[in-house]
Amino acid sequence: MQPRTAIFDLDGTLVDSAPDLMGTLNFILAREGLPALPLEKAHSLVGAGARALLERGFAVCGLAVEPARMDVLFGDFLDHYGKHLADKTVAFDGVEKALKTLKARGWILGVCTNKPTDLSVRLLEALRLAPYFSAICGRDAFAWFKPDPRHLTLSIEAAGGDPAHAIMVGDSKTDIDTALRAGLPSVCVDFGYTDIPATQLGATRVISHFDQLISAIDAITGLTAQPALSK
Ligand SMILES: O=C(O)COP(=O)(O)O
Ligand SMILES: [Mg+2]
Numbered sequence: 001m002q003p004r005t006a007i008f009d010l011d012g013t014l015v016d017s018a019p020d021l022m023g024t025l026n027f028i029l030a031r032e033g034l035p036a037l038p039l040e041k042a043h044s045l046v047g048a049g050a051r052a053l054l055e056r057g058f059a060v061c062g063l064a065v066e067p068a069r070m071d072v073l074f075g076d077f078l079d080h081y082g083k084h085l086a087d088k089t090v091a092f093d094g095v096e097k098a099l100k101t102l103k104a105r106g107w108i109l110g111v112c113t114n115k116p117t118d119l120s121v122r123l124l125e126a127l128r129l130a131p132y133f134s135a136i137c138g139r140d141a142f143a144w145f146k147p148d149p150r151h152l153t154l155s156i157e158a159a160g161g162d163p164a165h166a167i168m169v170g171d172s173k174t175d176i177d178t179a180l181r182a183g184l185p186s187v188c189v190d191f192g193y194t195d196i197p198a199t200q201l202g203a204t205r206v207i208s209h210f211d212q213l214i215s216a217i218d219a220i221t222g223l224t225a226q227p228a229l230s231k
Contacts, residue, residue: 004106004107004108004161004165004166004167004221005107005108005109005110005156005159005160005161005162005165005166005167006102006107006108006109006110006166006167006169006217007109007110007111007112007152007155007156007159007161007166007167007168007169008109008110008111008112008133008168008169008170009111009112009113009168009169009170009171009172009175009192010111010113010115010120010123010124011046011047011113011114011115011171011192011193012042012046012047012171012172012189012191012192012193012194013092013169013170013171013175013189013192014091014092014095014111014124014129015089015090015091015092015095015123015127016089016090016091016092017046017085017089017123018039018042018046018193019039019087019088019089020081020084020085020086020087020088020089021042021046021050021053021081022037022038022039022041022042022045023084023087023088024077024080024081024084025037025045025053025054025057025077027080028054028057028073028076028077028080029057029058029061031076032058032063032073034058034061034063035061037057037060037061041057041060042193043193043194043195044056044195045057045060045193046193047114047171047172047173047174047193047194048114048174049114049115049139049145050074050077050078050081050115050116051070051074051077053077054070054073054074054077055070078116078119081119082119082122085119085122085123085126086122086123086126086127089123089127090127091127091129092189092191092210093209093210094209094210094211094213095129095210096129096132097210097211098210098211098213098214099129099132100132101214102214102217103132108134108159108160108161109132109133109134109159110133110134110135110136110137110155110156110158110159110161111124111133111135111136111137111155112137112146112151112152112155112168112178113136113137113138113139114138114139114145114146114174115138115139116138116139116140117136117137117138117139117140117141118138119138120136120138121136124136133159134158134159134160134161135155135158135159135160137151137154137155137158139151141154141155141158142154146174146175146177146178147174147177147178147181148178148181149178149179149181149182149183151178152168152178152179152182152184153182163182163184166184167179167184167185167186167187167204167217167220168182168184168185168186168187169186169187169188169189169213170186170187170188170189170192170203171188171189171191171192171193171194171198172192172193172194172196172201173194173196173201175188176188176201176202176203177201177202179203180202185204185205185220185223186203186204186205187203187204187205187206187207187213187216187217187220188201188203188205188206188207189206189207189208189210190206190207190208191208191209204220204223205219205220
Protein backbone atom coordinates (compact mmCIF):
# COMPACT_ATOMS: atom_id res chain seq x y z
CA MET A 1 0.00 0.00 0.00
CA GLN A 2 1.12 3.53 -0.80
CA PRO A 3 2.45 5.17 2.37
CA ARG A 4 0.02 7.74 3.68
CA THR A 5 0.91 11.11 5.08
CA ALA A 6 -0.61 12.95 8.04
CA ILE A 7 0.15 16.66 8.20
CA PHE A 8 -0.41 18.47 11.48
CA ASP A 9 -1.01 22.07 12.34
CA LEU A 10 1.10 23.17 15.31
CA ASP A 11 -0.42 25.88 17.56
CA GLY A 12 -3.66 24.67 19.09
CA THR A 13 -3.40 21.24 17.48
CA LEU A 14 -0.19 19.49 18.58
CA VAL A 15 0.77 21.99 21.26
CA ASP A 16 -0.97 24.21 23.78
CA SER A 17 1.21 27.22 23.07
CA ALA A 18 -1.29 29.90 24.12
CA PRO A 19 0.41 30.68 27.46
CA ASP A 20 3.75 31.55 25.82
CA LEU A 21 2.20 33.29 22.78
CA MET A 22 -0.12 35.38 24.96
CA GLY A 23 2.73 35.93 27.44
CA THR A 24 4.81 37.50 24.69
CA LEU A 25 1.88 39.51 23.35
CA ASN A 26 1.23 40.84 26.85
CA PHE A 27 4.93 41.66 27.28
CA ILE A 28 4.77 43.87 24.16
CA LEU A 29 1.39 45.40 25.15
CA ALA A 30 2.69 46.21 28.65
CA ARG A 31 5.71 47.95 27.18
CA GLU A 32 3.30 50.12 25.18
CA GLY A 33 1.36 50.93 28.37
CA LEU A 34 -1.56 48.68 27.46
CA PRO A 35 -3.38 46.20 29.76
CA ALA A 36 -2.77 42.45 29.51
CA LEU A 37 -5.22 40.33 27.53
CA PRO A 38 -6.58 37.13 29.15
CA LEU A 39 -5.36 33.70 28.04
CA GLU A 40 -8.81 32.86 26.61
CA LYS A 41 -8.30 35.56 23.97
CA ALA A 42 -5.90 33.15 22.24
CA HIS A 43 -8.99 31.52 20.69
CA SER A 44 -9.69 34.57 18.56
CA LEU A 45 -6.13 35.90 18.17
CA VAL A 46 -3.93 32.88 17.34
CA GLY A 47 -4.04 31.00 14.05
CA ALA A 48 -2.87 33.37 11.33
CA GLY A 49 0.74 33.76 12.43
CA ALA A 50 2.68 35.87 14.92
CA ARG A 51 2.28 39.15 13.08
CA ALA A 52 -1.50 38.71 12.91
CA LEU A 53 -1.51 37.88 16.64
CA LEU A 54 0.28 41.14 17.35
CA GLU A 55 -1.95 43.19 15.04
CA ARG A 56 -5.10 41.60 16.44
CA GLY A 57 -3.84 42.17 20.00
CA PHE A 58 -3.40 45.89 19.38
CA ALA A 59 -6.75 46.05 17.57
CA VAL A 60 -8.49 44.51 20.60
CA CYS A 61 -6.93 47.32 22.67
CA GLY A 62 -8.40 49.79 20.16
CA LEU A 63 -5.01 50.82 18.77
CA ALA A 64 -4.06 51.00 15.10
CA VAL A 65 -0.30 50.72 14.64
CA GLU A 66 1.58 52.16 11.64
CA PRO A 67 3.10 49.41 9.46
CA ALA A 68 6.68 50.66 10.06
CA ARG A 69 6.14 50.63 13.85
CA MET A 70 4.51 47.20 13.55
CA ASP A 71 7.66 45.93 11.81
CA VAL A 72 9.70 46.95 14.86
CA LEU A 73 7.19 45.47 17.32
CA PHE A 74 7.06 42.26 15.32
CA GLY A 75 10.85 41.94 15.54
CA ASP A 76 10.62 42.48 19.31
CA PHE A 77 7.80 39.91 19.51
CA LEU A 78 9.85 37.25 17.71
CA ASP A 79 12.89 38.05 19.82
CA HIS A 80 10.98 37.68 23.11
CA TYR A 81 8.93 34.68 21.99
CA GLY A 82 12.06 32.93 20.72
CA LYS A 83 13.44 33.04 24.27
CA HIS A 84 10.22 31.83 25.91
CA LEU A 85 8.59 29.53 23.37
CA ALA A 86 8.80 26.44 25.56
CA ASP A 87 8.42 28.02 29.02
CA LYS A 88 4.83 26.86 29.54
CA THR A 89 3.98 25.22 26.20
CA VAL A 90 3.19 21.51 26.32
CA ALA A 91 1.99 18.93 23.81
CA PHE A 92 -1.71 18.14 24.15
CA ASP A 93 -2.52 14.95 26.00
CA GLY A 94 -2.05 11.83 23.88
CA VAL A 95 -0.09 13.51 21.06
CA GLU A 96 3.09 11.49 21.35
CA LYS A 97 1.24 8.16 21.65
CA ALA A 98 -0.78 8.94 18.50
CA LEU A 99 2.34 10.00 16.55
CA LYS A 100 4.10 6.80 17.66
CA THR A 101 1.17 4.65 16.52
CA LEU A 102 0.98 6.32 13.12
CA LYS A 103 4.76 5.98 12.65
CA ALA A 104 4.57 2.29 13.59
CA ARG A 105 1.90 1.89 10.92
CA GLY A 106 4.22 3.39 8.30
CA TRP A 107 2.64 6.81 8.04
CA ILE A 108 4.76 9.78 7.00
CA LEU A 109 4.25 12.70 9.41
CA GLY A 110 4.76 16.41 8.82
CA VAL A 111 3.88 19.82 10.20
CA CYS A 112 2.30 22.68 8.25
CA THR A 113 2.04 25.77 10.44
CA ASN A 114 1.73 29.52 10.07
CA LYS A 115 4.37 29.88 12.80
CA PRO A 116 7.86 30.76 11.47
CA THR A 117 9.76 27.57 10.54
CA ASP A 118 12.76 28.15 12.82
CA LEU A 119 10.56 28.70 15.89
CA SER A 120 8.42 25.68 15.00
CA VAL A 121 11.49 23.44 14.73
CA ARG A 122 12.92 24.77 18.00
CA LEU A 123 9.62 24.31 19.83
CA LEU A 124 9.16 20.73 18.59
CA GLU A 125 12.78 19.97 19.47
CA ALA A 126 12.28 21.36 22.98
CA LEU A 127 9.22 19.13 23.41
CA ARG A 128 11.14 16.15 21.93
CA LEU A 129 8.58 15.73 19.16
CA ALA A 130 10.71 16.89 16.21
CA PRO A 131 12.07 13.39 15.37
CA TYR A 132 8.56 12.19 14.47
CA PHE A 133 8.29 14.62 11.58
CA SER A 134 9.86 14.26 8.14
CA ALA A 135 9.21 17.96 7.41
CA ILE A 136 8.30 21.00 9.52
CA CYS A 137 7.08 23.75 7.20
CA GLY A 138 6.28 27.18 8.62
CA ARG A 139 4.67 30.23 7.06
CA ASP A 140 7.99 31.18 5.46
CA ALA A 141 8.81 27.72 4.06
CA PHE A 142 7.28 28.39 0.64
CA ALA A 143 5.89 31.35 -1.32
CA TRP A 144 2.40 30.45 -0.08
CA PHE A 145 0.94 29.88 3.35
CA LYS A 146 -2.33 28.53 4.77
CA PRO A 147 -5.13 28.88 3.76
CA ASP A 148 -3.38 28.61 0.38
CA PRO A 149 -3.50 24.86 -0.34
CA ARG A 150 0.02 24.90 -1.77
CA HIS A 151 1.43 25.32 1.75
CA LEU A 152 -0.17 21.97 2.56
CA THR A 153 0.60 20.12 -0.67
CA LEU A 154 4.23 21.33 -0.67
CA SER A 155 4.58 20.29 3.00
CA ILE A 156 3.34 16.80 2.08
CA GLU A 157 5.89 16.61 -0.73
CA ALA A 158 8.67 17.99 1.49
CA ALA A 159 7.92 15.14 3.91
CA GLY A 160 8.26 12.66 1.04
CA GLY A 161 4.53 11.98 0.78
CA ASP A 162 1.91 12.13 -1.96
CA PRO A 163 -0.92 14.70 -1.70
CA ALA A 164 -3.26 12.09 -3.19
CA HIS A 165 -2.80 9.97 -0.04
CA ALA A 166 -2.76 12.47 2.79
CA ILE A 167 -4.85 14.04 5.53
CA MET A 168 -4.65 17.29 7.46
CA VAL A 169 -5.12 17.54 11.22
CA GLY A 170 -5.84 21.04 12.48
CA ASP A 171 -7.74 23.24 14.90
CA SER A 172 -9.00 26.22 12.93
CA LYS A 173 -10.96 27.42 9.93
CA THR A 174 -7.61 28.19 8.29
CA ASP A 175 -6.54 24.53 8.50
CA ILE A 176 -9.82 23.02 7.37
CA ASP A 177 -10.22 25.54 4.52
CA THR A 178 -6.68 24.68 3.42
CA ALA A 179 -7.50 20.96 3.38
CA LEU A 180 -10.78 21.55 1.53
CA ARG A 181 -9.01 23.68 -1.11
CA ALA A 182 -6.38 20.96 -1.52
CA GLY A 183 -9.14 18.36 -1.85
CA LEU A 184 -7.91 16.47 1.21
CA PRO A 185 -9.83 14.95 4.11
CA SER A 186 -9.25 16.53 7.50
CA VAL A 187 -9.55 15.92 11.21
CA CYS A 188 -10.36 18.92 13.40
CA VAL A 189 -9.52 18.93 17.12
CA ASP A 190 -12.13 20.73 19.20
CA PHE A 191 -9.74 21.94 21.92
CA GLY A 192 -7.66 24.38 19.86
CA TYR A 193 -7.75 28.08 19.10
CA THR A 194 -10.87 29.06 17.25
CA ASP A 195 -14.04 30.95 18.02
CA ILE A 196 -15.97 28.88 15.51
CA PRO A 197 -17.09 25.47 16.86
CA ALA A 198 -14.96 22.69 15.34
CA THR A 199 -18.11 20.90 14.16
CA GLN A 200 -18.97 23.87 11.91
CA LEU A 201 -15.71 24.03 9.98
CA GLY A 202 -16.41 21.32 7.42
CA ALA A 203 -13.81 18.82 8.63
CA THR A 204 -14.25 15.15 7.70
CA ARG A 205 -14.02 14.16 11.39
CA VAL A 206 -13.89 16.05 14.69
CA ILE A 207 -12.03 14.72 17.73
CA SER A 208 -11.96 15.85 21.36
CA HIS A 209 -8.76 14.03 22.41
CA PHE A 210 -5.73 12.66 20.60
CA ASP A 211 -6.75 9.18 21.78
CA GLN A 212 -9.51 9.43 19.15
CA LEU A 213 -7.16 10.29 16.27
CA ILE A 214 -6.33 6.79 15.11
CA SER A 215 -9.96 5.68 14.88
CA ALA A 216 -10.85 8.95 13.10
CA ILE A 217 -8.08 8.33 10.58
CA ASP A 218 -9.14 4.69 10.20
CA ALA A 219 -12.68 5.88 9.46
CA ILE A 220 -11.37 8.35 6.88
CA THR A 221 -9.07 5.90 5.15
CA GLY A 222 -11.92 3.38 5.21
CA LEU A 223 -14.13 5.99 3.58
CA THR A 224 -11.58 6.78 0.89
CA ALA A 225 -11.14 3.06 0.21
CA GLN A 226 -14.86 2.45 -0.26
CA PRO A 227 -15.25 3.61 -3.89
CA ALA A 228 -12.35 1.38 -4.97
CA LEU A 229 -13.82 -1.61 -3.09
CA SER A 230 -17.25 -1.23 -4.70
CA LYS A 231 -15.83 -1.25 -8.23
O1 LIG B 1 0.81 30.82 15.55
C1 LIG B 1 -0.15 31.01 14.76
O2 LIG B 1 -0.84 32.04 14.77
C2 LIG B 1 -0.52 29.96 13.76
O3 LIG B 1 0.09 28.73 14.01
P1 LIG B 1 -0.63 27.37 13.48
O4 LIG B 1 -0.75 27.52 11.99
O5 LIG B 1 0.35 26.33 13.92
O6 LIG B 1 -1.96 27.29 14.17
MG1 LIG C 1 -3.61 26.16 14.80
